[in-house]
Amino acid sequence: MSASAAQCRAPGCQREARRNRMCWPHRYRWVRYGAYEGGEWSTADEFDIALAVECRRMPDGVTRLERKRIGLQLSERGLSLAEVARITRVTPRTVCRWRSARRRARGVS
Structure with missing residues (x-):
């Protein structure tokens, strides 16, 4: 320097x-x-996740793990890719990756 x-x-x-x-x-x-x-990837508060899914908005200070779990739960409720991305404040491509990884983990192509 x-x-x-x-x-x-x-x-x-x-x-x-x-x-x-x-x-x-x-x-x-x-x-x-x-x-x-x-x-932060290591912690997830189940209350924050449930609240975000019910209210369909992100609370302040969520961890990356919580953000992913919120996105996946919103996807399971039938929300569109764009809507999940908007709520979780990530790109639609990130939501696609989350969904794809979940399908691979479950053994579904």
Whole structure:
């Protein structure tokens, strides 16, 4: 890193900052997931999932796992691809991938 270069603003990162005071890996994660280290996959609150499915809107602060499970449950209720994508705030292609992975896991082509 040069003497005049700024350091990435992500906690603990020593890389040279590029755009918006972040290095490229952290900028990519910030744009894609809204967090420096990607989204949380390990936890899911069943209450948040049930609430989102019933109300058909996303609560604040859902994890990536919760978002996926909400999308799949909305799909099972017969909502269109575009509607599931709108509610879960992902692209329609992401919903297609979720549905495809679920079908493969169940052994259905």
